[in-house]
Amino acid sequence: MRIAELSRRSGIAVPTIKYYLREGLLPPGELTSPNQASYDEHHLHRLRLIRALTDLAQVPVAGVRVVLEVLDSDTMSLHARIGTVHRAISPSRRLTASDDARTAAADQVRELIERRDWQVEPDAPAIGTLVETIAVLRTLGQDHLLGTLDSYAEAVERFTELEVAAVTSRTDPDQIAESVVIGTILGETLISALRLLAQENNSARQLGQNTRSKRRSEGTRRRA
Amino acid sequence: MRIAELSRRSGIAVPTIKYYLREGLLPPGELTSPNQASYDEHHLHRLRLIRALTDLAQVPVAGVRVVLEVLDSDTMSLHARIGTVHRAISPSRRLTASDDARTAAADQVRELIERRDWQVEPDAPAIGTLVETIAVLRTLGQDHLLGTLDSYAEAVERFTELEVAAVTSRTDPDQIAESVVIGTILGETLISALRLLAQENNSARQLGQNTRSKRRSEGTRRRA
DNA sequence: GTTTATGGATACTGATACTATCCATGACGA
DNA sequence: TCGTCATGGATAGTATCAGTATCCATAAAC
Incomplete structure (x- = not known):
């Protein structure tokens, strides 16, 4: 497929796709002539992955590049991949x-x-x-x-157990790598959203309508 | 204290403090004359809070303003505060x-x-x-x-329980409000960091050195 | 009474993530 | 085959964000 179709199918504007190509987030299409390249399902999947990382997980473009390089590497151990990803997503x-x-x-x-x-x-x-x-x-x-720091630590251990369980259900090493990486990054988005919901629920049930505070400072003002 | 001392004690540059004043993140100091204002410990605490939110929790300045308004409000219920904070920190x-x-x-x-x-x-x-x-x-x-979505949900409920326990140890309503808000926001940073550590530990122990993947795509290239 | 700091206003900067424009060339339908 | 349109590649422009920097009239401090 050509870039116009890739754009249509991914919902990403052509100039943006070109930008991702420039930035090395997206591998170049196969050149069929000096000004014609063809893209395939891999490119589409890649684009979706890029947007998931940038839009959902707020990973900056430079970090996305690192993450994708980790996925593309054919020599890194899973442990090394995780370490690199952690570094890429830690501001x-x-x-x-x-x-x-x-x-x-x-x-x-x-x-x-x-x-x-x-x-x-x-x-x-x-x-x-x-x-x-x-x-x-x-x-x-x-x-x-x-x-309660220790209890927090205990609770997060539960997450990694769940993740390991989910990830080891895959068999293809490539799939495992992608699962681990995506799980690491989007897992955080997922957990954070769930936590906010649990918090809202708890707040609605327990903290109720009538706990307010009396003030001593007059607060801040937005500029004109 | 004057702005120079506020700057020195907070480690934040004077122009930045002026910027926060302009943006309404920091309430103006008390004017003792047309070009002289005095700041107090509240301002220092506020500055620390601002930097905690921006640097640690990556909350954008506009979101920080909302969060601080929530803290300054003397009419909002705790539940309403939480809702507003959730909206402010959700991109x-x-x-x-x-x-x-x-x-x-x-x-x-x-x-x-x-x-x-x-x-x-x-x-x-x-x-x-x-x-x-x-x-x-x-x-x-x-x-x-x-x-494992349900297990995730179960696990996050644990967090809110811990938070409620921690927060209800405070008695002053103002303190409770600040605890809830800070707990909501910095709690996420805390959990996320803990999770990454638990993950690294797990990876070091279980996923080991020898799981690698063979590739079919030649990867992406950084621009020149 | 001179140097220095301050508040307030406005302008500038650097980073990030796109968008837009240009152009030579090649694809494709009439 | 011709004319239009799309494409790859390069380069430039834009919007937003979070500060920084500069100016200036005035006031504090020595």
């Missing part, structure tokens, strides 16, 4: 917390990892996020949200 | 899936919500995200990741 954070808050948080995270006997690289990006988040929560006076 | 998605995939996914979501007896608004943004994600997973041929 480079600006440090927000104070140094000693961070040090304390780092201790807490180290202990948590030991307690749960998690085998993770000491420079895994998620550790940095975790440390920074805990440090900031402390600084904001929200330590109490951390009392 | 407006572009529709990616095909119409019938979406219809099918919508049915599945409706059934899930019924099965779990969740009390949620039919137009809650998370429902849209969930529907779209499920539709896309199907389209990508990753249905098998959805077999």
